[in-house]
Amino acid sequence: MAVEWVIAVGMFAGVSAALWGLSTWMTRRIETAVPVNGRFLEVDGERFHYVEEGKGPPLVMIHGLMGSSRNLTYALSATLREHFRVITLDRPGSGYSTRQTGTGADLQSQARQVSRFIQTLDLGQPLVLGHSLGGAISLALALDHPHAVSGLILVAPLTHPQRMLPLVFLSLAVRPGWLRRWVSRTLTAPLGMLTSASVVKGVFAPDPAPADFATRGGGMLGMRPDNFYAASTEISQVNDYLPDMVKRYPQLRLPIGLIYGAQDQVLDFRKHGQALADKVPGLKLQLVEGRGHMLPITAVERVSALVEQIAKRARPAPTEAALQPTLVVASK
Numbered sequence: 001m002a003v004e005w006v007i008a009v010g011m012f013a014g015v016s017a018a019l020w021g022l023s024t025w026m027t028r029r030i031e032t033a034v035p036v037n038g039r040f041l042e043v044d045g046e047r048f049h050y051v052e053e054g055k056g057p058p059l060v061m062i063h064g065l066m067g068s069s070r071n072l073t074y075a076l077s078a079t080l081r082e083h084f085r086v087i088t089l090d091r092p093g094s095g096y097s098t099r100q101t102g103t104g105a106d107l108q109s110q111a112r113q114v115s116r117f118i119q120t121l122d123l124g125q126p127l128v129l130g131h132s133l134g135g136a137i138s139l140a141l142a143l144d145h146p147h148a149v150s151g152l153i154l155v156a157p158l159t160h161p162q163r164m165l166p167l168v169f170l171s172l173a174v175r176p177g178w179l180r181r182w183v184s185r186t187l188t189a190p191l192g193m194l195t196s197a198s199v200v201k202g203v204f205a206p207d208p209a210p211a212d213f214a215t216r217g218g219g220m221l222g223m224r225p226d227n228f229y230a231a232s233t234e235i236s237q238v239n240d241y242l243p244d245m246v247k248r249y250p251q252l253r254l255p256i257g258l259i260y261g262a263q264d265q266v267l268d269f270r271k272h273g274q275a276l277a278d279k280v281p282g283l284k285l286q287l288v289e290g291r292g293h294m295l296p297i298t299a300v301e302r303v304s305a306l307v308e309q310i311a312k313r314a315r316p317a318p319t320e321a322a323l324q325p326t327l328v329v330a331s332k
Helices: 002-033 076-080 107-118 133-144 168-174 177-186 189-202 219-223 225-251 269-277 300-313
Strands: 039-041 046-053 058-062 084-091 128-130 151-155 256-261 285-288
Touching: 002 128, 002 133, 002 177, 002 189, 002 225, 039 219, 058 076, 058 133, 058 269, 076 084, 084 219, 107 133, 107 269, 107 285, 128 133, 128 300, 133 177, 133 225, 151 225, 151 300, 168 225, 177 189, 177 225, 189 219, 256 269, 256 300, 269 285, 285 300
Parallel strands: 058 084, 058 128, 128 151, 151 256, 256 285
Antiparallel strands: 039 046, 046 084
8 A cells, every 4th residue: 555655646746747847838838929018117026017008197907817918908008098108017926927925916915016016107196997807906996095096997897706706717716725836837738728718718708709819918828827826816815805895885986987798708797897886976887788808809999988088087197297396486
């Protein structure tokens, strides 16, 4: 029995090492196909990767679960940069941004990290657009750091606790932490290559996914071990802070735009969109008929129009000149 146990352990270690090596090789291939396309900024020991485009009032855009800045720069930023200074970031642990051991992955921590990112870039009070999980982080930002945002544009946001994961993200439900680390380092990349087409189809449904979403849209980046581990950690903690946020939604007074695809198969617009609108005074839900979850790619005109609407209602972010002390000269 002891010999059999030793053989089994040895085989497990050998297979794990082989899968680890394969994942490392595939990660390098993914990063060659989808390279860094922005800038880096150090914030409290983490390295944020972000893309900056255009001129005008600042607009910060935050992507969703297992995504990256490329989800939002694929089509949306090209329209918005004509009127805004668009800063699209990779959330910590996503894309090319880091999340060190010990850095919080819960909504409260991520909102604090985004707030510090905004402060470090000296953006004043920008508009903030959040898609999906990025919408939940945007709401946490407005509730906990109201000085960091002048208005919200929420695109298919997660807003309430959800007992079950959407089927398309069920592979992220890995517990405990040590198993999550092993799965991410050994199985994520190989299985990701086999299942990526069905996952992307599920995220976009009923809309067709763009043929180049894996590369230009950044879809492949989510298959890297670190990105999978970060996303799985986030989803394990996402319900921890949402109940407190739900209680505080009626306190929100800043301009907010809320838009959903009527056929969204990832987050139900009734449970997350209308439920939020019912709690925030004056908030109205916009529905895009025939569209699914990926509105930043499939409904660019509608999302851009909503950004323009909220920009007209939001407080202007203070400019650098406005922050300078005024010299008063007394008349004789």
